[in-house]
Amino acid sequence: xxxxxxxxxxxxxxxxxxxxxxxxxxxxxxxxxxxxxxxxxxxxxxxxxxxxxxxxxxxxxxxxxxxxxxxxxxxxxxxxxxxxxxxxxxxxxxxxxxxxxxxxxxxxxxxxxxxx
Amino acid sequence: xxxxxxxxxxxxxxxxxxxxxxxxxxxxxxxxxxxxxxxxxxxxxxxxxxxxxxxxxxxxxxxxxxxxxxxxxxxxxxxxxxxxxxxxxxxxxxxxxxxxxxxxxxxxx
Numbered sequence: 654x655x656x657x658x659x660x661x662x663x664x665x666x667x668x669x670x671x672x673x674x675x676x677x678x679x680x681x682x683x684x685x686x687x688x689x690x691x692x693x694x695x696x697x698x699x700x701x702x703x704x705x706x707x708x709x710x711x712x713x714x715x716x717x718x719x720x721x722x723x724x725x726x727x728x729x730x731x732x733x734x735x736x737x738x739x740x741x742x743x744x745x746x747x748x749x750x751x752x753x754x755x756x757x758x759x760x761x762x763x764x765x766x767x768x769x
Numbered sequence: 770x771x772x773x774x775x776x777x778x779x780x781x782x783x784x785x786x787x788x789x790x791x792x793x794x795x796x797x798x799x800x801x802x803x804x805x806x807x808x809x810x811x812x813x814x815x816x817x818x819x820x821x822x823x824x825x826x827x828x829x830x831x832x833x834x835x836x837x838x839x840x841x842x843x844x845x846x847x848x849x850x851x852x853x854x855x856x857x858x859x860x861x862x863x864x865x866x867x868x869x870x871x872x873x874x875x876x877x878x
Contacts, residue, residue, distance in 0.1 A: 686866065695858055695868040696813065709866070744812065755866055756801060760812040 655679075657761035659745050665767045666735045674730045674764045678747030685728050686758065687720055688744040696744055702728060735768045742766070775859055779873040782849050790872040792859030793841040799862040802835055802842045807871070808855045816857075817844070849876045 658677040666672050678685050684703055688696035689712075698712040704725035713720070717735075722728040732739055742765050746758040772795040782788045792802075803818035817833050819826045819842065825834045832845040842861065846853055856871040 688868070695856070695871050697868070698866040701866060712866075746813075755860060755862070756803070757815055757818070758805075758813075760814065762812050 657745055657747050657759050659743075659761035659764050661764060662762065663765050663767075665769065668737060668768055669734050670768075671731065671733045672735055672766065674732075674743050674766070676728045676730070676745030676747075676761060678726065678728070678745070679749075679759055680726075682747035682749050682759070683725075684748045684750065685722055686746045686748075687728070687730050688746065689714075690742045690744055690763070692741075699730070699743075732766075735766075737768050740766055740768045773859065773861060773865075773867075773869055775857075775869060775872045777872065778870065779875070781875045781877060784849055784851060784876050784878050786849055788846040788849050788853070788874055788876075789843055790857055790874065791841055791843045792861060793839075794859075794861040795840065796862055797837075797840065799865075802833065802859070802861045804831075804833060804844045805858045805860065805868070806855045807858065808852075813858065813868070846874070849874075851876050851878055 660675045686701050687699040690696045700710040700720045702722040705722050717733045719731045742763040744763045745761045748758050750756040774793045776791050800821040805813040806816045807813040817828050817831050819833045819835050830847045835842040854876045856873050858868045858871040
């Protein structure tokens, strides 16, 4: 595709509800990243995939957060039993480079999650 | 792990003036130095990057300079315009994935 696509653009959830956020990376991009960005803060790293392998999930804040990329393209970030502190913009990024994955990240527009 | 600091945290400049923001890092093995720009309500975008074998790179009104000895690299914006108002993030290092808090640049018309 032309760019990284994320859906939905906005999501309102009731506390305790499960949500699933989708990311379509640029076609052929090997690396995929999820970030969480709270209002007025920089993006916080959550997890990173190289193809279908989840190589780093050190940033996931709790076991309520789960990410997958089963076929090495589309990725889903799932948050179970959402809490108010989960309210943030969730950004997905992809990159072509395999050897040094943090090079030239292309970001999606993000999903703004509001937990009421 | 890599220790990164950005200065100043907020910079206000008059339109047309130059802006310089600096990023210091601790890992001497770092060889890749990008700057990302995030306008309010928009996604971060890579605006310029440099490798350790190059001291300076320019792209129109923006430039990045690298001082490996002092372990810092800077973003220079000349002839600033209102659309340069944004938060700028440096993400130095070979495998660094953290963005930090960034530098807020405000261009005053």
